[in-house]
Amino acid sequence: MKRKAPQYAALSYCWGSPSDSATQFKTEKGTLANRITGFSLDSMTQVMRDAVAVTKALSISYIWIDALCIVQDDRVDWERESTTMADVYRQAYITICTPGSSSCHQGFLERKPKSIVIPFKSSITPEAKGSYNVRIGGRAMASNPIAEGMDLTYDELTHDHSSWSQRAWTFQEAVLSTRTLHFGSFELAYQCPEHIRSEAGQSSYPSEIDVGIFNDLVSNAPARHAMWNELMSRYTPRHLTYETDRLPAVSGLARIMGRGPKDYYAGLWRQSLVVDLCWVRHVDDIGPTDTKYELLRLLDANKPSYIAPSWSWAVRRQSFEHLIDVNDYRDETHSVAASTTPQGLDPFGQVKDGLLTIRGVVVTLPSDIVHDPPEGARRSLLHHKYVHEKDRRIAQVSLDWWMQDPEDKGELLMLLLTSHLYPFEGLHRRVRVGFGIILHPSKTQGRYVRVGAFMTDRYGFGLFQRSSYQTVEII
Incomplete structure (x- = not known):
């Protein structure tokens, strides 16, 4: 039995x-x-x-x-x-x-609910006295003045x-x-x-990711991928006593994604790697204290409290979003190989190093990054920062630090990863738009760290069509 x-x-x-x-x-x-x-x-x-x-x-x-x-x-x-x-x-x-x-x-x-005590004494029967205990109920929000405190x-x-x-x-x-x-x-x-x-x-009614997740997603890889990214974006702003636990604290979720440890690279997945790499920090989570110096110090692969490689969202404690959907893209790389080394017994847990080797098209950032929003544009994820070539706007750029205006291009490189066809307003045909990451030289000769992402504009994809493939290593 x-x-x-x-x-x-x-x-x-x-x-x-x-x-x-x-x-x-x-x-x-x-x-x-x-x-x-x-x-x-x-x-x-x-x-x-x-x-x-x-x-x-x-x-x-x-x-x-x-x-x-x-x-x-x-x-x-x-x-x-x-x-x-x-x-x-x-x-x-x-x-x-x-x-x-x-x-x-x-x-x-x-529980001791906050309340207001109102004394009561009957004007008809003086000996009838006491008090009312009044407290707010229902769904009044703390932002409402009546609910403050x-x-x-x-x-x-x-x-x-x-x-x-x-x-x-x-x-x-x-x-x-x-x-x-x-x-x-x-x-x-x-x-x-x-x-x-x-x-x-x-x-x-709860959302599909509020409780009991992954029950119906075993055979639906795109939905499972979208859910994973949404969950991780909600998770990253949360607090840890030890930042090195950033990956271990979601190892249980990673384990039930339906893929093995050989497909998992510090929060990213082999099957969708070129898309997963195209993430950007949410603009509301970047402040003046997030300087270029602090970011490069955080991304130093030799520091004792190693969290994750620079190309993983796990190395930063801010929410993020992806520039492109997993259902609609063309891989623009020749080859992509990733590897991470577990720190201990859990292949989905803490890592002690990581390496990303990509053979793709890499170009030097053609100009300084400037604030150049289109007329009537709203505050957006990318903060409306642009690079130009020959007086033409070619790409929107989002760096992982608090960008100045203008931002010196310095030694920054643009690595194209993926693309799709986009319907620009006023055109009768769709234009190919590229997506990729921004690289900065690391302390290790010949290797780079990921410091941002980009999306090409109407004329930007041609910049990469005029260049050849080369191999870069990102730590």
Whole structure:
């Protein structure tokens, strides 16, 4: 007779500050034997005790809590356990999420909603007196003046305004779980693939990447690719105690993409590599402190805290978007070869180096980059920065640092990767538009780092048609 798997709940929460984390109840090698024999609830931190109480109320016999399952003082054991995270959350009957708690010592069941106390005394019967307790409800947003200083709603807590929603390690826990209970400071909400229902009586529908993802995408490669890029763009702005965990914190998601580790290069995929390389940082995430000097320092492949190669979005903690869709492109390279070396046991986790070798058309950036927006243009992803050749605008350029006006072209190169036909207004035929990346010499002789991306304009593709192929190495 086939044994039925036990039904269990999982807990997604924040450990809190370094001082709180240091006092977290966890299983280490020195305490493993005692933990196996049993332990009292009083020895656990408050967020764990609350999770146990919820599990009991749901009549669920088991709960998975990471601090109890991972031997924290052994990196090898940590890596081995962290590779199972995707399965833990996907197979859980329900996941308890705690956006109303910012520390392992802060519970989420005892709520104290903000309210206004209004004294009352009857003018008819003087002895009848007391007070009203008034608090805001429903979906009032914090941006609304009437709601300023009041409790945050489910949407705000789960997307922007809680430690839980800003931590990188909680991201894949939330999107992989098929059912979630979100305990906010103001209200409780239940979410599954069909709907979201809140304690305040509101009901809505989740997006396809909010919960239980990848269920129907195994055979649909383009949809799976689009979902991966959307998820990673949401993920990259999130906070980590150690930036070197940027890739390990989504290794569970990468593992269930339906492709093997030989197809995975620090967040990018072999099957769509020329498209995946054409990403740009979102303009709202680049500020005056993001200088060229700071970027080149971050991309130094010899620094001790190596995160990812320069051509991976993972090396920067900002959201990004792609310039071209995977369904509509022509590969303009002769060959592309990528490789990364895992830092430890997980082939989808931290890497210690990476190399991209491309044989393609490379040209020197023909002019300084200038701010030259078309008349009536709106603020765009590319910030309307352009390069020219012979007084003709040939390309829109987005660098990964805060661009000056004009931006000195210096030693920058343009490497063409892909193209498609674009219908320019006023023309009866479509014009081929090219996409590629901007390169800067690295500290290693003969190799480059990726520092931006470009899209050619109406006359720009011809610049590459007049040039020949050459091989470049990007680290």
